[in-house]
Amino acid sequence: DALEPYMSKRTLELHWGEHHRGYVESLNKYLEKDDILYGYTLDELIRVTYNNGNPLPEYNVAAQVWNHDFFWESMQPGGGNLPILGLLQQIEKDFGSFSNFREEFTETALTLFGSGWVWLVLKRNEKRLAIATTTNAVTPLVWDDIPLLSLDMWEHAYYLDYKNDKARYVNVFMDHLVSWNAALARMARAQSFVNLGEPKIPVA
Amino acid sequence: MAPVTTIASHLTSAFISNPEFCRLSHNLHSSQRQRRCSRKSVCGTISASIDLKPPPYALNALEPHMSKETLEYHWGKHHRGYVNNLNKQIEGTALDEMSLESIISASYNKGDILPAFNNAAQVWNHEFFWESMKPGGGGTPSGELLELINRDFGSFEGLIHEFKLAATTQFGSGWAWLAYKEHKLDVPNARNPRASEEDKKLVVVKSPNAINPLVWEYHPLLTLDVWEHAYYLDYENRRTDYITTFLNKLVSWETVSSRLEAAKNLIVEREREMEEIDAIDEMDTIEPEDGDMYFGSDADDFVDDEE
Numbered sequence: 001d002a003l004e005p006y007m008s009k010r011t012l013e014l015h016w017g018e019h020h021r022g023y024v025e026s027l028n029k030y031l032e033k034d035d036i037l038y039g040y041t042l043d044e045l046i047r048v049t050y051n052n053g054n055p056l057p058e059y060n061v062a063a064q065v066w067n068h069d070f071f072w073e074s075m076q077p078g079g080g081n082l083p084i085l086g087l088l089q090q091i092e093k094d095f096g097s098f099s100n101f102r103e104e105f106t107e108t109a110l111t112l113f114g115s116g117w118v119w120l121v122l123k124r125n126e127k128r129l130a131i132a133t134t135t136n137a138v139t140p141l142v143w144d145d146i147p148l149l150s151l152d153m154w155e156h157a158y159y160l161d162y163k164n165d166k167a168r169y170v171n172v173f174m175d176h177l178v179s180w181n182a183a184l185a186r187m188a189r190a191q192s193f194v195n196l197g198e199p200k201i202p203v204a
Numbered sequence: 205m206a207p208v209t210t211i212a213s214h215l216t217s218a219f220i221s222n223p224e225f226c227r228l229s230h231n232l233h234s235s236q237r238q239r240r241c242s243r244k245s246v247c248g249t250i251s252a253s254i255d256l257k258p259p260p261y262a263l264n265a266l267e268p269h270m271s272k273e274t275l276e277y278h279w280g281k282h283h284r285g286y287v288n289n290l291n292k293q294i295e296g297t298a299l300d301e302m303s304l305e306s307i308i309s310a311s312y313n314k315g316d317i318l319p320a321f322n323n324a325a326q327v328w329n330h331e332f333f334w335e336s337m338k339p340g341g342g343g344t345p346s347g348e349l350l351e352l353i354n355r356d357f358g359s360f361e362g363l364i365h366e367f368k369l370a371a372t373t374q375f376g377s378g379w380a381w382l383a384y385k386e387h388k389l390d391v392p393n394a395r396n397p398r399a400s401e402e403d404k405k406l407v408v409v410k411s412p413n414a415i416n417p418l419v420w421e422y423h424p425l426l427t428l429d430v431w432e433h434a435y436y437l438d439y440e441n442r443r444t445d446y447i448t449t450f451l452n453k454l455v456s457w458e459t460v461s462s463r464l465e466a467a468k469n470l471i472v473e474r475e476r477e478m479e480e481i482d483a484i485d486e487m488d489t490i491e492p493e494d495g496d497m498y499f500g501s502d503a504d505d506f507v508d509d510e511e
Contacts, residue, residue: 014440014441018440018441019441022441060375113322113413113414114376114377114378114412114413114414114431115376115377115432116376135376136375136376137375137376154376154432155377155431155432155433155436156432156436156441159432159433159436159437160436160437160440163277163281163437164277164281164282164285164433
C-alpha cells in the first residue's frame, strides 16, 4: 500500500499478486516440462525465446515476468520530481530539456494502441537516450538496448484506479511514482557497456 | 473546422426557408432531442458521419453479469472516444462520407494500416459486440446455426471449448470471434471449380487489438471483447470467469443466427452476380475471323510499319 494514493493497494494486490504471480507460475510450468531451456538466466531466457522475432510460447510469460520486476523497481513511494546528476545531464543532452522529455514520454504513452509498455532506454549503438514503446510483452532487451525506466500501459495496470483516464495515470506516474534513483543506478551500470562520453585519448 | 461549420449552417438556412422542411425539422428536433447530436445539417458541428450507436438495451440491463458501471465506461467513454476520434480523423478526407465498413477496408490497406483503421475498426467491433449480447442471453443456438455448429465443431460443447480457448489465449488486447468463412482465394477471378456447401464453414478466430475478421473477408457472427477494459471492473483479472459468464448468460444466439442467414444470403447473391458477369463475358468474347490470326485492324498497321 506504499504507493497510495497514486496506485492503490488493490491494484498492486491484483497486478503483482495475480498477474505477475500468474506469469511466474506459467513460466515455471513451461520450464518444468523439459530441460531444453535449462540453465538460462531470465535475461538470457528472454533473448532465446524471442527467437529473433519469431517468439516461442515461453516468450510472453518470461518477458512479462522480467517486465513487471523492472516496472516495480522503476517506481518508489515519494517518487517523481526530477532526475539528478548525470541522468539529468544526459536527458537534457538528448531531449533538449526535461520538460521536452516528459512531454514526449506522455505523448508516446497516450498514443500507444492496445497493450504495451513505454520505456526510457539507452541505445547501445547510437549511444543516446530514447523513448521506446513496445506491444504486449516485447522488451528493449531483445534488440539489445538497455532499459532505464518503464511504464506499464496494459489496461490492468491502471484501470481500477483511473479507468480510461490514461493521461492522469501517466502524469501521476511522472509526478509521484517514477524512481529516478533506480534509473540513475541503471544508467551507471549501463555505462560499463556503453561509452557515452568522448573517450579521453591522451595527447602525448 | 470553421469552413465546415459555415457550409453546414448555409445548408440549414437554405432549407429552413422552405416551410415544408421547417415543419419536418421541428419534428425531427423534438423526437430526437434525446439522441446524441451528430447529424450534419442539424447541428452544424463536426460533420463527419459516424454515429455512436447505443446498445440495444439499457446500460444496466446486463446486470449482474456485466455491471452498469462497466457499460457506462466501456460504451460511454471507450466506444464514444473511438467514434469522436474517428470523426476527427476522417473529416475532410476521402474517408468522410464512406460507410464504416468501407472505411475499415480502405484504412486496413492490406495490412499496412492507416491511422483511421484502429478507431474505425474499434467502433465497428464495439457495435457488433453490444448487439451480440442481450439481457437473459445464453442458452443454446438452434436451427441452421446449430446444424452448422455440429457439422464444423462436432458438437455445441466443441464450439464452446474452442471459443473459450481462443478468448483465453488471446495475449494482450483483442477479440475472439465466431465467423463464417467461404473458401475462396483473395483474387478477383477466383472460382472454386467444385464449389459446394461444404466449403463454407464456421470458424473460431482470435484477433489482436482492433483487427476483425472483415479484413480477412470472413463474415463475423459473434464476438467477445477481451480487452482488459471490458472485464476488469467486474472480474478483475479473472478472464476465464468473464468468458464463461458471457457464454452462459449474455450471448444472443438469435442475433448470431440472423447474422448467419444474412451472410449466406450475401454469398448467394454474390455468386449469382458472378454468374451473370460470367455469362456476359462469354457473349463478349471476340471470335477471330477465319484465316485471320490477329484481332482487329492493328495487324495491318503493324505490317505497314515494318516496311
